Amino acid sequence: MKIDEQTLKDLSVGATVLGSGGGGYPGYDLLMAKKVLEDYGPPELVALEDLKEEAMVLPIAFVGAPLVNLEILPSGNELDCLIDQVERVTGKRVTHLMAAEIGGANALAPFLYASKRKLPIVDADTIGRAFPELQMSACNVRGVSASPAFLVDILGNTVCVEAKDADTLERLARKIIVEMGSTALMGIYLMSGVQAKKTCIKKSVSYACQIGKKLREAYKEKKSLGELLQEIGGKVIGEGVIESIKQSVQDGFLRGTVHISSPHEILVLNYQNEFLQVSNSKGKVFTTPDIITLFEKDSLKPITSECLLYGARVEIAVLNGPDIWKEEKGLALVGPRAFGLTI
Structure with a gap:
């Protein structure tokens, strides 16, 4: 697949879906990726299947509270610091970059740096969507160690974290991320x-691009969101106006509850960076690990949690x-019980 400006736009939209x-609002990262492309x-x-056995793959993602990332922007130099530390600690040369999660801005993270470092990007990720905590990865499920993990902030401060398991690494790294201003670039699951x-x-980058393209074409052809979702195995479960938003940054995460009002029902949406559960006034519940996404009613644009607005039609x-x-x-890692939610 050829990477051009339109591909990056489609990727940013599809990855937000x-x-x-979660994963962060991709607007600024898209601008940076376009500049790097230019x-x-x-x-x-x-x-993924074309990787050589001896390849050294570095999954990367911006971690922390998405709301903070709207104000503290990447410098563009984070990966240089990160790779220097990775290669110094491991004694191995990084050969490929990968998005740690194909969610929002994090799908674009490798594209901010790959061309400059002349590193190929793998058409894959470690989750297939976005989740807020570091142990929530297919790599963890399949037995790949999360350690050592590497963090770098916008000032170039770097930290290497090693722990006995991914859950412990999450707890230790989260405290460091908070001290870094609740935003940092991370390399994990080398x-x-x-x-x-x-x-x-596999093929998660391509899949996100396909979704973005379908949304772009659906808007031009004035298709409904329901028609589009049928093509990708999804469905609309409700619509209305955002009536209230209660959110705060806690322990390095953006946590909140949204009430969405329509003439027929009230929908309640809970999130921890990612939308985790939505229920209606009839008691019907949709929950993680299904992918719950909000779209602007008129534009069909997907919305990240830090960009929710009172009065928006969704x-x-x-x-x-x-x-x-x-x-x-x-x-066990990402179901509702992992977040303290009940059905």
Whole structure:
């Protein structure tokens, strides 16, 4: 697939759909990716199955509270610091970049740096959507170690974190992320080509681009959101006006509740960076690991959690997530109980 400006736009939209409200608003990152494309040319996008066994894949993502990322923007130099530390600690050369999650701005993270570093990007990610915590990864389910993990802030401060398991790493790293201003670039789940083929969600970049393209075409052709979602295995579960938003940054996450009002019902949406559960006044509940996404009613644009606005007219949609999250181990990590939610 050729990477051009339109591809990046489609990726940013499709990844926002798959991000389920998380991953960060991609507007600024899209501008940076376009600038990198203009200055250094398009990066190479390689298929997961084409990785050599000895490849060294570095999944990256911006971590912290998405609301903070609207004010503290990437410098563009984070990856240089990150790779220097990774190679110094591991003694291995990074050969490929990958989005740690195909959600929102994080799907664009490799595209901010790959061409400048002349590193190919793998058409895959480690989640197949977005989730807020570091242990919530297919790599963790499949036995790839989260350690060592690497953090760098916009000032170039770097930290290497090693822990006995992914849950412990999440707790330790989250405290560091908060001290970094609740935003940082992270490299985690470093893996070989062999490990990547066994654990990662393949073709997720291509899939996000396809969704973005379908949304763009649907808007031009004046299709309804419901018609579009039928093509990608999703459905509209409600619509209305955002009546109230209660949210705050807690422990490095954006947590909140939204009430969406329509003439027939009140929808209640809970989130922790990502939209996790929506229920209606009849008691029907949709919940993680399904992908819950909000769209602007008129423009069909997907909305991230930090961009929710009082009075906005929205449609709520549900899409199927990757099958791995419906397995027993996957549900234990990302099902409603993992977030303290009940059905």
